[in-house]
Amino acid sequence: xxxxxxxxxxxxxxxxxxxxxxxxxxxxxxxxxxxxxxxxxxxxxxxxxxxxxxxxxxxxxxxxxxxxxxxxxxxxxxxxxxxxxxxxxxxxxxxxxxxxxxxxxxxxxxxxxxxxxxxxxxxxxxxxxxxxxxxxxxxxxxxxxxxxxxxxxxxxxxxxxxxxxxxxxxxxxxxxxxxxxxxxxxxxxxxxxxxxxxxxxxxxxxxxxxxxxxxxxxxxxxxxxxxxxxxxxxxxxxxxxxxxxxxxxxxxxxxxxxxxxxxxxxxxxxxxxxxxxxxxxxxxxxxxxxxxxxxxxxxxxxxxxxxxxxxxxxxxxxxxxxxxxxxxxxxxxxxxxxxxxxxxxxxxxxxxxxxxxxxxxxxxxxxxxxxxxxxxxxxxxxxxxxxxxxxxxxxxxxxxxxxxxxxxxxxxxxxxxxxxxxxxxxxxxxxxxxxxxxxxxxxxxxxxxxxxxxxxxxxxxxxxxxxxxxxxxxxxxxxx
Amino acid sequence: xxxxxxxxxxxxxxxxxxxxxxxxxxxxxxxxxxxxxxxxxxxxxxxxxxxxxxxxxxxxxxxxxxxxxxxxxxxxxxxxxxxxxxxxx
Numbered sequence: 062x063x064x065x066x067x068x069x070x071x072x073x074x075x076x077x078x079x080x081x082x083x084x085x086x087x088x089x090x091x092x093x094x095x096x097x098x099x100x101x102x103x104x105x106x107x108x109x110x111x112x113x114x115x116x117x118x119x120x121x122x123x124x125x126x127x128x129x130x131x132x133x134x135x136x137x138x139x140x141x142x143x144x145x146x147x148x149x150x151x152x153x154x155x156x157x158x159x160x161x162x163x164x165x166x167x168x169x170x171x172x173x174x175x176x177x178x179x180x181x182x183x184x185x186x187x188x189x190x191x192x193x194x195x196x197x198x199x200x201x202x203x204x205x206x207x208x209x210x211x212x213x214x215x216x217x218x219x220x221x222x223x224x225x226x227x228x229x230x231x232x233x234x235x236x237x238x239x240x241x242x243x244x245x246x247x248x249x250x251x252x253x254x255x256x257x258x259x260x261x262x263x264x265x266x267x268x269x270x271x272x273x274x275x276x277x278x279x280x281x282x283x284x285x286x287x288x289x290x291x292x293x294x295x296x297x298x299x300x301x302x303x304x305x306x307x308x309x310x311x312x313x314x315x316x317x318x319x320x321x322x323x324x325x326x327x328x329x330x331x332x333x334x335x336x337x338x339x340x341x342x343x344x345x346x347x348x349x350x351x352x353x354x355x356x357x358x359x360x361x362x363x364x365x366x367x368x369x370x371x372x373x374x375x376x377x378x379x380x381x382x383x384x385x386x387x388x389x390x391x392x393x394x395x396x397x398x399x400x401x402x403x404x405x406x407x408x409x410x411x412x413x414x415x416x417x418x419x420x421x422x423x424x425x426x427x428x429x430x431x432x433x434x435x436x437x438x439x440x441x442x443x444x445x446x447x448x449x450x451x452x453x454x455x456x457x458x459x460x461x462x463x464x465x466x467x468x469x470x471x472x473x474x475x476x477x478x479x480x481x482x483x484x485x486x487x488x489x490x491x492x493x494x495x496x497x498x499x500x501x502x503x504x505x506x507x508x509x510x511x512x513x514x515x516x517x518x519x520x521x522x523x524x525x526x527x528x529x530x531x532x533x534x535x536x537x538x539x540x541x
Numbered sequence: 542x543x544x545x546x547x548x549x550x551x552x553x554x555x556x557x558x559x560x561x562x563x564x565x566x567x568x569x570x571x572x573x574x575x576x577x578x579x580x581x582x583x584x585x586x587x588x589x590x591x592x593x594x595x596x597x598x599x600x601x602x603x604x605x606x607x608x609x610x611x612x613x614x615x616x617x618x619x620x621x622x623x624x625x626x627x628x629x630x
Contacts, residue, residue, distance in 0.1 A: 098608055
């Protein structure tokens with residue numbers, strides 16, 4: 062990217078809320094149902110029907126508002142956003158215009174090792190539109206209105222984002238936050254989270270914003286990253302060639318990696334917002350707002366920072382642990398036993414256990430593994446009762462069976478041999494069988510000690526105490 | 542009041558023949574004049590009214606409408622959907 066320019070990005074994120082029912086009627090809010098089966102006169106916009114707001118939508122949206130440090134407007138209303146498109150049977154979308162439920166917040170995100178604060182202009186609630194299926198064989202489009210009236214929150218950021226990486230970090234943080242709060246299933250592939258991207262560029266050091274271009278059809282966070290870099294490069298090229306950026310909407314084509322003009326400023330939509338006369342003012346009490354605030358758990362970025370400072374874990378490990386709500390809770394439960402070091406717990410979870418989760422494509426909570434058993438197993442290693450290798454054997458059992466690691470150690474005879482007499486015999490045998498390695502060691506190739514200890518471990522069937530064996534191997538050779 | 546009838550037509554996705562523009566402009570003017578004549582409502586600068594609020598609904602599923610009945614409202618249907626002219630935008 063040309064360093065004479067700075068990229069300025071603002072994002073509008075739409076997230077479907079995982080309520081049982083739609084926002085203004087009792088139809089099921091469900092993905093993947095048979096077409097046009099979750100519809101009724103209200104969400105079809107038939108004349109004479111009245112929308113009634115779902116209280117769960119309000120609560121979920123306020124949760125997100127708190128998580129993004131917003132001011133909550135307890136007294137607010139709905140407005141109609143008017144546009145003609147066949148996915149919208151009423152020809153208007155019930156949304157919020159001048160008094161969004163939440164506004165003036167911010168989100169701290171981690172970009173590399175830096176914390177970056179991104180302003181959140183507003184979060185409002187609105188209804189989703191239906192889906193059009195284009196079918197050339199029928200010479201028309203098929204309209205499925207199941208999604209009409211599915212509750213959405215729209216999160217609008219300030220133009221505080223300065224690179225595609227920052228945009229990606231912001232989107233990832235929103236994604237994990239939605240999952241942490243349990244207010245959206247946040248499945249990108251099902252379109253539960255979608256985003257519109259606004260990009261402008263300006264000469265480095267300038268304080269004035271350039272003309273912005275809006276991009277539609279950005280269907281994944283990695284697509285957002287690509288789309289931003291593409292659009293910024295396009296704008297810089299236009300400026301470098303003496304051209305001018307015009308305000309317009311462009312459509313991102315992720316397969317081709319390009320965007321094309323969708324509509325120019327002259328054709329910009331005029332939504333003619335006005336207060337929806339079908340819906341009265343609604344009030345959420347200060348007590349209720351405070352109660353919802355108290356229910357917000359510690360969020361991923363805060364957790365990551367805490368793991369780094371409190372447990373001295375690396376940024377990467379902290380983030381991996383914090384990213385998934387279940388993994389984080391499990392990690393914290395193991396630490397809470399006070400039996401083992403956070404660093405070893407982190408290594409076991411992100412190492413052997415993660416491997417299993419990836420292989421089985423499941424969550425840590427799907428395993429029979431309990432925090433108590435993992436803590437006990439790790440503490441046995443830390444107390445040198447068992448070797449690391451024996452720990453892996455114990456783990457294999459406790460992954461799928463709630464069994465005391467001490468019992469497994471006994472049954473399988475895994476207890477580490479720290480008896481000097483027994484170990485000495487092993488060391489002598491191994492040294493006698495590996496004369497070449499012994500000579501190499503004497504000639505200064507001290508790294509063969511690892512090989513020799515490995516042979517001793519093998520000889521002890523994994524039960525020898527490797528630290529003791531190492532010392533004994535070195536001592537024995539030096540005595541020779 | 543100046544009315545740009547062609548712009549309104551565009552927003553409403555209506556096509557108005559050239560020779561009808563003047564007629565529609567006049568009619569639209571009459572409608573707006575009628576609305577202008579309504580007494581002003583004192584909204585005290587805000588359209589929210591905390592003295593007249595709505596009850597919210599519990600998040601409980603109610604039966605939806607039978608699809609075959611719903612589709613009877615549509616002129617054309619196919620594969621359980623309403624069939625509409627091809628839209629590209």
